[in-house]
Amino acid sequence: MTSHTIWEVPGGIHPPENKAQSMAQALAECPLAPEYILPLNQHIGAPSAPLVSVGQSVKKYQLIADAEGIFSAALHAPTSGTISAIEERLIAHPSGLSAPCIVIAPDGLDEACPLEPCEQPFALEHAAIVAKIRQAGLVGMGGAGFPSAVKLNPHANTSINTLIINGTECEPYITADDMLMQTHTHELLEGVRLLAHTLGNPDNVLIGVEDNKPEAIAALQEAAHKANQKHGCDIQVVSFPTKYPSGGEKQLIYILTGQEVESGKIPASLGIVVQNVGTAVAAWRAVRYGEPLIERITTVVGQSLQVQRNMRVRIGTPMNFVLEQNGFMASQSARLIVGGPMMGYALEQTCVPVIKTTNCLLAPSHSEMPEAPPQQACIRCGHCAEACPAGLLPQQLYWYARSDEHEKLEAHHLFDCIECGACSYVCPSSIPLVQYYRAAKGDIRKAAADKLKSDKARERFEHRQERLAKEEAAKEAKRQARKAAAELNKAKMAAQQAATETSHSQNLASTSTHKDIQPPAIPAIASAEELVANAATAAKAQQDPTLDKARLSRTVESLASSITRMKAQMAEAVSEGLDPSRIEKMAAKLKQTELKAQEAKTKLDAFDKTLATGVLVDAAAQKMMASPQDAAAKTLSSLQKRLSKAQELHLEAVNENKPSADALKQGVIKLEQKIEEAKQALSEAQNAAPSSSSSEPQQPDAAAAAIERAKQKVQAAASMTPEQKAQAAVESLQKRLSKAQERYAKAQETHDENLEAFATGVEKLELKLKAAMEAQQEGSEQA
Numbered sequence: 001m002t003s004h005t006i007w008e009v010p011g012g013i014h015p016p017e018n019k020a021q022s023m024a025q026a027l028a029e030c031p032l033a034p035e036y037i038l039p040l041n042q043h044i045g046a047p048s049a050p051l052v053s054v055g056q057s058v059k060k061y062q063l064i065a066d067a068e069g070i071f072s073a074a075l076h077a078p079t080s081g082t083i084s085a086i087e088e089r090l091i092a093h094p095s096g097l098s099a100p101c102i103v104i105a106p107d108g109l110d111e112a113c114p115l116e117p118c119e120q121p122f123a124l125e126h127a128a129i130v131a132k133i134r135q136a137g138l139v140g141m142g143g144a145g146f147p148s149a150v151k152l153n154p155h156a157n158t159s160i161n162t163l164i165i166n167g168t169e170c171e172p173y174i175t176a177d178d179m180l181m182q183t184h185t186h187e188l189l190e191g192v193r194l195l196a197h198t199l200g201n202p203d204n205v206l207i208g209v210e211d212n213k214p215e216a217i218a219a220l221q222e223a224a225h226k227a228n229q230k231h232g233c234d235i236q237v238v239s240f241p242t243k244y245p246s247g248g249e250k251q252l253i254y255i256l257t258g259q260e261v262e263s264g265k266i267p268a269s270l271g272i273v274v275q276n277v278g279t280a281v282a283a284w285r286a287v288r289y290g291e292p293l294i295e296r297i298t299t300v301v302g303q304s305l306q307v308q309r310n311m312r313v314r315i316g317t318p319m320n321f322v323l324e325q326n327g328f329m330a331s332q333s334a335r336l337i338v339g340g341p342m343m344g345y346a347l348e349q350t351c352v353p354v355i356k357t358t359n360c361l362l363a364p365s366h367s368e369m370p371e372a373p374p375q376q377a378c379i380r381c382g383h384c385a386e387a388c389p390a391g392l393l394p395q396q397l398y399w400y401a402r403s404d405e406h407e408k409l410e411a412h413h414l415f416d417c418i419e420c421g422a423c424s425y426v427c428p429s430s431i432p433l434v435q436y437y438r439a440a441k442g443d444i445r446k447a448a449a450d451k452l453k454s455d456k457a458r459e460r461f462e463h464r465q466e467r468l469a470k471e472e473a474a475k476e477a478k479r480q481a482r483k484a485a486a487e488l489n490k491a492k493m494a495a496q497q498a499a500t501e502t503s504h505s506q507n508l509a510s511t512s513t514h515k516d517i518q519p520p521a522i523p524a525i526a527s528a529e530e531l532v533a534n535a536a537t538a539a540k541a542q543q544d545p546t547l548d549k550a551r552l553s554r555t556v557e558s559l560a561s562s563i564t565r566m567k568a569q570m571a572e573a574v575s576e577g578l579d580p581s582r583i584e585k586m587a588a589k590l591k592q593t594e595l596k597a598q599e600a601k602t603k604l605d606a607f608d609k610t611l612a613t614g615v616l617v618d619a620a621a622q623k624m625m626a627s628p629q630d631a632a633a634k635t636l637s638s639l640q641k642r643l644s645k646a647q648e649l650h651l652e653a654v655n656e657n658k659p660s661a662d663a664l665k666q667g668v669i670k671l672e673q674k675i676e677e678a679k680q681a682l683s684e685a686q687n688a689a690p691s692s693s694s695s696e697p698q699q700p701d702a703a704a705a706a707i708e709r710a711k712q713k714v715q716a717a718a719s720m721t722p723e724q725k726a727q728a729a730v731e732s733l734q735k736r737l738s739k740a741q742e743r744y745a746k747a748q749e750t751h752d753e754n755l756e757a758f759a760t761g762v763e764k765l766e767l768k769l770k771a772a773m774e775a776q777q778e779g780s781e782q783a
């Protein structure tokens with residue numbers, strides 16, 4: 001063994017090793033289980049995506065779930081059989097929760113699909129090796145479960161100069177790596193060479209092993225010496241004193257290189273990559289023989305077992321089946337622990353499956369691992385700080401964790417804690433410090449996830465508000481443009497009217513002077529019916545039926561899009577667990593939109609039928625031709641239909657106890673008020689309508705009267721001086737302000753929900769009136 005400098009890691013403890021029990025027997029093979037449960041997430045990162053369906057037949061080594069993204073890992077069938085379920089099952093996790101799993105019912109044939117071996121693995125390029133390892137579903141076998149393909153594919157600007165193979169296995173009871181190094185020594189060395197080749201043959205290739213594994217060290221020394229001579233490489237087997245937790249990634253790097261990985265950084269930042277011995281063997285089998293990761297060596301140990309040994313177990317095997325093969329005595333078992341006694345966790349159920357990171361099943365007896373004594377108050381002895389291998393302050397972290405001071409926990413580098421349990425082991429007050437740290441980490445991660453979700457929601461809301469503001473600005477710009485065009489057109493019409501009147505006056509004057517000259521013929525004033533008919537003809541001439549249809553179609557499509565978006569928003573609100581009252585309001589708004597969409601669709605269908613018959617009805621002309629009595633009757637009918645629909649919605653909301661019931665009730669009351677006003681208007685129109693038997697001449701209809709009033713206003717405006725126009729504007733605003741104040745006062749009395757809008761209207765009119773009066777005063781001063 002080549003001499004190599006060793007650095008002593010700070011802190012650490014020396015618990016009883018208890019490794020001899022499981023090394024007394026040879027490596028055993030676990031038989032086929034009656035069922036295999038394969039969780040889709042056996043690694044750090046995103047769960048894999050299923051590629052099979054229930055009832056489908058699969059073979060051993062077949063890919064049944066593919067990696068979903070970079071930080072993920074593929075999943076393969078451990079034996080041949082049928083997919084019996086894809087469902088939630090209990091998994092090996094400290095939470096005791098369930099997760100999506102693929103369940104295989106074996107057929108007993110263990111029929112394998114063909115593999116793709118590679119005779120010259122060292123001739124492959126880096127990308128090809130990484131692709132094969134990724135396809136094989138390899139993850140860190142030491143317990144972390146980090147996807148191996150990611151570690152072996154560092155950034156282009158990262159130069160790797162040291163490869164460390166971790167054979168420390170410092171946790172008490174666990175001997176799976178020790179057994180692997182003794183029984184698969186040749187494959188391990190080939191895997192080390194392959195990993196070094198993949199990383200560009202770094203200068204230092206080190207296999208670190210604690211000195212409590214003399215047989216494994218001897219076997220590795222001999223294999224490394226042969227490999228170095230045969231292939232010209234320089235693989236060093238480094239032995240160092242036993243101390244827990246020397247097997248931690250950062251601790252092992254310090255022991256072998258003297259370098260410290262800074263907080264928040266990864267070993268690659270120092271040009272170092274660390275891989276477990278089990279990962280090296282699995283990588284060699286994946287590239288050389290095309291064999292995916294479907295099994296691993298697991299230590300099955302504890303005094304409640306009749307046989308304690310290491311077994312080769314297929315991924316997905318239920319743990320109760322593995323325990324049965326070793327004579328498990330449930331009555332004598334204190335608990336079942338996955339992993340070692342320091343960093344492992346207890347399970348409530350034994351039916352959970354073995355996964356890729358399961359290196360030990362510990363089933364101690366009551367005497368072997370008694371219940372922990374009750375927790376006592378901290379005496380501030382400082383033993384935990386002395387034992388911490390990460391150089392943290394466990395006592396301070398404990399106080400911050402108890403008081404939920406997350407910011408102080410992060411400031412004291414809580415996430416640098418490797419949860420080795422050394423602090424809990426030496427605590428004289430029996431405080432389960434690691435449990436506090438784990439809970440605090442979970443709370444911090446949850447808070448960070450909630451904040452991220454909230455930030456995304458706020459970002460979506462801000463984008464929506466910005467989009468709505470832009471749309472409103474665009475609409476306002478169009479309104480202003482239309483208003484300017486209307487004012488310009490009005491000014492042109494006034495100028496033309498003034499010019500016509502001037503010409504007419506000149507013609508009359510000329511006629512009185514020159515009696516022999518015949519004045520030009522003055523056309524007769526058209527009747528109201530002719531004016532309406534001419535207006536309808538002009539509007540119809542400018543109207544294109546295809547444009548109306550296109551407009552209706554766009555309305556239908558827009559409402560359909562709104563319904564889809566609102567349904568998606570409701571689904572998101574339900575999934576995020578928002579306030580039920582808010583969801584009810586969203587549902588009410590969705591129902592109203594669906595009613596609008598149905599009405600628009602009905603109009604579009606009716607328009608299509610009208611086009612098919614070749615008859616177009618000009619709604620504007622119909623409105624102009626309609627008498628006041630007909631218009632009032634039509635308004636009343638429309639309001640009665642709306643009231644009927646509003647009463648139905650209100651009744652439904654009351655029966656279902658929805659929060660929107662009060663708002664719907666207010667809508668019903670308003671509609672009833674409008675109906676009373678419409679009835680009064682209809683009655684007045686009927687009383688004002690002339691009798692058919694009357695001999696008095698018929699009064700001009702509303703359209704003719706409106707046209708006449710418009711003419712009078714234009715003529716009056718044309719003859720007004722600027723001072724008169726300013727005075728007229730002031731008087732008009734005073735009248736509008738008086739009406740607005742009356743409406744506001746009435747709204748205050750009735751506690752109208754639109755009281756704020758009425759107040760805003762009054763304020764705006766007051767400002768306009770003030771501006772008009774100032775303009776009038778300035779005009780008077782200038783005159």
